[in-house]
C-alpha cells in the first residue's frame with residue numbers, strides 16, 4: 001500500500017462514495033477507508049450467495065447484557081452484523097431527566113455502502129424553499145404556532161447557495177445511483193431533465209392512499225426510490241428480467257442480496273473497484289487525524305487486525321455519518337489540543353457538534369378492513385408521495401416554518417417476520433424483541449394476531465424540517481469509552497415547541513388521507529417520536545458541522561471545507577444547516593457530486 005494519495009476518503013456511504021467515483025474516474029489516486037465489512041450481492045459473490053441476510057437488524061448469536069454504567073445497564077440485547085456492539089461502541093443518548101442511555105440509535109450502518117445498504121431508498125430532492133427558510137420566515141407578517149419567543153425566525157438559516165446550484169447534481173445522482181420514480185407533480189424544478197427509471201406497478205393497497213390524496217386535492221407522484229427496475233448502464237447492473245419478480249418489497253432495513261437496491265457499493269464504488277488508482281480498505285477504523293498547521297498531515301487508522309497504521313492525503317474527506325464525523329474531529333482535537341483543536345473549534349466558537357439535526361417526522365397508520373389483505377412482496381416500500389405540504393400557501397395557513405413531503409409505506413406488516421421484528425419494540429435497540437417476550441401471543445392468540453394484522457398494514461409518513469437549536473448537539477461522553485478506550489459520542493437532543501406543533505398538524509394531514517381513502521381500522525396518528533422513546537434519531541443524522549458563509553456561525557465553508565484547514569472536507573449529512581422537508585440521502589449524494597467538481601479543479 002502506498003503512503004500518500006491525492007485523496008483519502010473516510011466512510012463509503014452517501015457522503016463519501018460520489019467523490020471517490022468522480023475523482024477516481026478522473027485519474028486521481030483515491031484511498032477509501034471504511035470501518036465496516038464489504039458484503040457482496042449475490043451476482044458478485046463467487047459463491048453466488050450474498051452475505052446479506054433477509055433482516056439485518058435481527059441478529060444471530062447469544063443474547064447479551066449491557067454492562068456499561070448507564071441508566072439502561074442490565075438491558076438484554078442482540079447485536080447485528082452491520083452495527084457496532086452496544087457494549088463495544090455505543091452512542092450515549094441523554095434522556096430528559098438527565099440520565100444516560102446507551103443505544104445504537106444514530107448509527108446508520110457499518111458496512112461498505114454505509115446507510116445506503118439498509119435504507120428504504122426514498123430518494124427525494126429538497127425543494128427550493130427548503131434551502132431558503134431564513135428568507136421565508138423573515139417575510140413581513142410571518143407568524144408561527146408554538147414559538148412564543150420568536151426563536152424559529154432567528155434560528156432559520158438559508159443554505160449558502162440556491163437550489164439551482166444543486167439541480168444538475170441531483171440529476172447526476174439520479175442518473176448514476178439508479179432511481180425509479182415520477183417527475184410530474186413534484187414541486188421542484190427538474191431543469192436537467194427526467195433521469196428516473198420507470199416505477200413498478202403499485203401495490204393495490206396503495207389505492208387507499210391515492211384515493212385519499214385525490215379527495216383532499218393533493219397532487220401526487222410515484223415516490224422516487226433507489227431501486228433499479230430496468231438495466232442500469234452506469235453501474236452495469238441488470239434489472240429484474242422478464243418473468244422475474246423484483247421481490248424487493250422488503251427494502252427498508254434490509255440489505256438487498258440481489259443488488260437491485262442502489263447502495264453506493266453497487267452503484268458508485270463497484271464500477272471503479274478495478275481502477276488501479278482506487279483502493280478500498282474495508283474493516284479499517286479511522287481513529288484520528290493529525291495536522292501540521294492548516295493541513296491534515298496524517299490519517300490514523302486501525303487495520304483489520306487492529307494494527308495502528310497511518311497514511312496521508314493531499315485532500316482528506318470525512319464522511320462517517322454526522323455523529324461519528326463530529327466525534328472523529330473532536331477526538332482528533334482532544335489528542336492535539338494546541339494544533340488541531342483551535343483550528344477545528346475555531347478558537348472556541350462552540351459550533352462543532354452544535355445544531356445537530358434529524359427530522360420532524362411521524363404520521364398515521366392503520367389496518368385495512370377485513371377481508372382485504374394484500375401480498376406486499378412484489379412492490380417496493382413506498383408507492384405515492386405528495387408535495388402538497390411544501391406549498392408556501394400551506395405553510396402560511398398552517399403557521400408552520402417549513403414544508404414536508406408525505407408518502408405512504410406498504411411494507412408495514414408485510415411479513416410475519418416484520419411483524420415479529422416490530423412487536424413491542426420501542427426503538428432500534430429493542431427492535432429484535434419481537435415475539436420473544438410476548439408470552440401472551442401463543443397458540444390461538446398468535447393465529448388471531450397474525451390474521452388481524454398480516455398484509456393489512458398501511459401507513460403514511462411525513463418528513464419535515466426540524467428547527468435548528470444550538471443546544472441540540474454531539475459531544476464526547478465524559479466517562480463512557482469504546483472498546484479502544486476512546487470517548488464515545490454523546491447525543492443531546494430535544495424537539496423545539498414549534499417542532500411539536502408542526503408534527504401534530506402534519507400527522508393530522510396523514511390521518512385525513514387514510515380516512516378519506518376509506519381506511520377505518522385501528523387508525524393511530526401522531527408524532528411518532530416522543531421524548532426518550534422510540535426511534536429518537538430517525539436514521540437521518542444531520543447537522544453538527546454546518547456549512548455557511550459566516551465562519552463564526554458555521555464549521556464548514558460553502559464548499560464543505562473546514563474553515564480552519566486547507567485540505568479537510570466533511571461531506572456526510574453534517575453539513576446541513578437545515579434538515580430539509582424530505583429524506584436526506586439524495587441531497588447528501590448530490591452535494592458530494594458538487595464537492596467532487598470543486599475538488600477536481602483544486603487537486
Ligand SMILES: Cc1cc2nc3c(=O)[nH]c(=O)nc-3n(C[C@H](O)[C@H](O)[C@H](O)COP(=O)(O)OP(=O)(O)OC[C@H]3O[C@@H](n4cnc5c(N)ncnc54)[C@H](O)[C@@H]3O)c2cc1C
Nearest residue numbers: 011013014015035108114115119120121122286572583585
Ligand atoms: C433503516 C434505514 C432506513 C433509511 N431510509 C432512508 C430513506 O428511505 N431515504 C433516505 O434518504 N435516507 C434513509 N436512511 C438514511 C441514510 O442511510 C443516510 O442518510 C445516509 O446513508 C447518510 O449518508 P452518510 O454519508 O452521512 O453516512 P453513511 O452512508 O452511513 O456512511 C458512513 C460510513 O462511514 C463509516 N465510518 C464511520 N466511522 C468510521 C471511521 N471512524 N472510520 C472509517 N469508517 C467509518 C460507516 O461504517 C459508514 O459506512 C435510512 C437509514 C436507515 C438505517
